[in-house]
Amino acid sequence: MSRQAPAVLDAGQRHPVRFTLNGRKAGGEAEPRMLLHDFLRHVLGATGTHVGCEHGICGACTVQIDGAPARACLTLAVQADGAEIRTVEGLASAPDRLSALQEAFRAHHGLQCGFCTPGILMSLDALLRERPDCGEAEIRETLSGHLCRCTGYTPIVKAALAAAEALRVPHHA
Amino acid sequence: MKPARFAYQRAATTEHVLEALHRSGGEARVIAGGQSLVPMLNMRLARPALLVDIMHVAALSHVDDDGARLTIGAGVRQRDLEMRHDTAARQPLLAMALPWLGHVQTRSRGTVCGSIAHADPSAELPLVLTALRGEVHLRSRRRARRLPAEAFFTGMMVTARAEDELIEAVSVPAVRPGTGYAFREISRRHGDFAIAAFAAVADEKELRLAIGGVAETPKARVLPTDQGLDDALDTFAWNLEARDDLHASARYRRELVRRIGREVVLAAIRDREARALKEAT
Ligand SMILES: Cc1cc2nc3c(=O)[nH]c(=O)nc-3n(C[C@@H](O)[C@H](O)[C@H](O)COP(=O)(O)OP(=O)(O)OC[C@H]3O[C@@H](n4cnc5c(N)ncnc54)[C@H](O)[C@@H]3O)c2cc1C
Ligand code: FES
Ligand code: FES
Numbered sequence: 001m002s003r004q005a006p007a008v009l010d011a012g013q014r015h016p017v018r019f020t021l022n023g024r025k026a027g028g029e030a031e032p033r034m035l036l037h038d039f040l041r042h043v044l045g046a047t048g049t050h051v052g053c054e055h056g057i058c059g060a061c062t063v064q065i066d067g068a069p070a071r072a073c074l075t076l077a078v079q080a081d082g083a084e085i086r087t088v089e090g091l092a093s094a095p096d097r098l099s100a101l102q103e104a105f106r107a108h109h110g111l112q113c114g115f116c117t118p119g120i121l122m123s124l125d126a127l128l129r130e131r132p133d134c135g136e137a138e139i140r141e142t143l144s145g146h147l148c149r150c151t152g153y154t155p156i157v158k159a160a161l162a163a164a165e166a167l168r169v170p171h172h173a
Numbered sequence: 174m175k176p177a178r179f180a181y182q183r184a185a186t187t188e189h190v191l192e193a194l195h196r197s198g199g200e201a202r203v204i205a206g207g208q209s210l211v212p213m214l215n216m217r218l219a220r221p222a223l224l225v226d227i228m229h230v231a232a233l234s235h236v237d238d239d240g241a242r243l244t245i246g247a248g249v250r251q252r253d254l255e256m257r258h259d260t261a262a263r264q265p266l267l268a269m270a271l272p273w274l275g276h277v278q279t280r281s282r283g284t285v286c287g288s289i290a291h292a293d294p295s296a297e298l299p300l301v302l303t304a305l306r307g308e309v310h311l312r313s314r315r316r317a318r319r320l321p322a323e324a325f326f327t328g329m330m331v332t333a334r335a336e337d338e339l340i341e342a343v344s345v346p347a348v349r350p351g352t353g354y355a356f357r358e359i360s361r362r363h364g365d366f367a368i369a370a371f372a373a374v375a376d377e378k379e380l381r382l383a384i385g386g387v388a389e390t391p392k393a394r395v396l397p398t399d400q401g402l403d404d405a406l407d408t409f410a411w412n413l414e415a416r417d418d419l420h421a422s423a424r425y426r427r428e429l430v431r432r433i434g435r436e437v438v439l440a441a442i443r444d445r446e447a448r449a450l451k452e453a454t
Contacts, residue, residue: 005189008223012179032181032224035215055174055212059278067254069184074211074281076183077203079226124280143362144275 009078018079022090030077037061039077040087048088048118051148053170062119063087066156068162069145088118091125101125101163110159112150121135126158128167136161176214183226187233187312190339191291193225195314199336203227206250206283208275209291228284235339238263244310244344251280251288251298263347265444266305266372269356270297276355276364286340289325292390293331295366299326299360300385303393304372307345313337319344326390350452351377352376355437361420368421369429373441387413394439406434408434 014029017039027046028043035054040063051125052060060074064086076085079136091099098106101124124165127134127142139160143153193201194231200222205208212240227247234248236257242266245254251274253268261268264355274280274288274297282436284425289309297336301307302322309325309335311318334340358370367386374381383393392413396405410430415423 005192006183006185009179009181011222031178033214035175035177035211038175053214056208057230060278062278064406065282070281070439071208073215076181076204076211076224078183079207079228100229109365122437127277129300141272141363144362145278171203171253 002073015078017077019080020084022086026085032067032076032078034077035071035073036075036077036080036085039080040085041154043077046089047081048089050115050118052115057147058116059119060116060160062122062146064126065124066121069126069142086122086125089102091121099125100166101128101160104159104163104166105156108159108162109155110151111156116146116150120148120156122165128160128164132164132168136166139164174215174217176211177217177220179214179221180223181226183222183229185229187230187339187341190225190227190230191312191314191337192221192355193256194337194339197223197426199264201225203290203339204285205247206279207291208279227339227419229435233252238347241293242344243267244342244349247283247284247286247340249285250282251275251285252277254285255280264305264345265348265436266301266354266356266374266452267345268357269354270370270372272298272300273356273360273363273367279356286343288365289343290332290334290340292326292330292375293366294329294367294391295370297367297370297385300370300372300383300391301344301356302343303385303391304381304383305345305375307343309334309340310344311338312341313339317341322391323393331390350374351431351440351445351449353443353448357433357437357442359439365399369426371433371437373437373440375441375445380441382409382434384409384413384430385435387415387430398442402435403431403440406431408433 002096009032017030018027037051048062050060053060056074062069063072066084123142154165202221204224206225233246235246237244257269308319309324353375354371358367360367370385372383377396381395385391394409410427415426417423
């Protein structure tokens, strides 16, 4: 064998997990079976990421892993070791501010109870970054990975279109 | 829902993966994108003793194109293949099917080979592999072998893969001049698993239609291009032995095979003509 086999992280033991969370170093300990959303919420205290179905369907737990939207409930914390994680806490530039996308959600009633919102924001944030000129079809396609029980989606689409527009037009205070 | 306990190993080389699978006597499982495995762990439908993470093995993360075949390594994520600039040019059927596979949020993690390993009867990639006469490249410490798609998929979520075998890659023929392709999926919402999915390949020699979501594995037939087409589709529809389930009745599925099947083979023929025209100019 070319290299020595990498260590087996024993079941039932906690192991160090380190990654970048919203641009800052973060770390803690996790059993191999711990899901990323539980690690974020319970170990790191970052409760912005919500949890619904825990099997990949609802989208509430969506975070960005190395820049791409992904289900935290389908990711083990140990798999995320060394990755770059972004969560809803990282969207705004300061605690008392909103990002352009968040501001558009507020202005267009893109949320009611807010349970689905952090996940939807992380998916749309990635979409708007990758495709600044995206239209309604792409926004709806991205939203197909999320369930919202309150809004009926139309206000969410409106908010996303408004955010795309705001991000394209040079900013003025 | 939380998984039961398991150990975890992040493999750095293919040998590490094969060694772990070899030593565990069936207790170890590969984890790739985790998009099918982790739901099963969370629901405790799967209780492996060890998960071997293959996503940090550099040798598995390539798409190789030797001109005749595209070979997609076990570490290639669905979204990466979808976003590659030349996927549509090199194998149009892959590019047509990938946007139907779940959602961007699952394609960003899920792998091409993981979908083949999982072998869901409604899954798009097993269907495409079957339609294209693709191959599954298996490797264990004992041997390396390649199986044609139709020999690999043996039942509903059952494959010819032995417990100590890794799917190292899958390969499909690259686009060939004079060949047309078409894909279509019927599902309740975009991103849902297919009620029925169709992939057709038309070249100067034959017209081949593969159907997923109806039988226990994707099935392919060579169909006539003349008046015999409707009869052949009807026979195909009955041969698939569709069953009633929550999503659709067997009768509805047979009707989809006859009607949508017809549309998809005609679309493949039109695609062939369009490509021939483009090649000529
Ligand atoms: C909400 C949602 C919607 C989805 N919709 C669809 C859909 O419409 N169509 C569809 O086809 N799929 C769908 N999927 C499943 C798809 O996302 C998975 O990516 C795919 O089925 C498995 O690939 P993976 O890399 O995630 O594999 P994993 O989940 O890591 O593994 C799946 C199985 O394959 C084995 N395995 C993986 N890689 C290998 C390998 N190289 N060698 C040997 N064994 C291996 C694992 O041990 C495990 O048993 C959906 C999933 C979710 C959560
Ligand atoms: S909690 Fe992860 S998708 Fe529902
Ligand atoms: S705002 Fe309540 S679930 Fe979306």
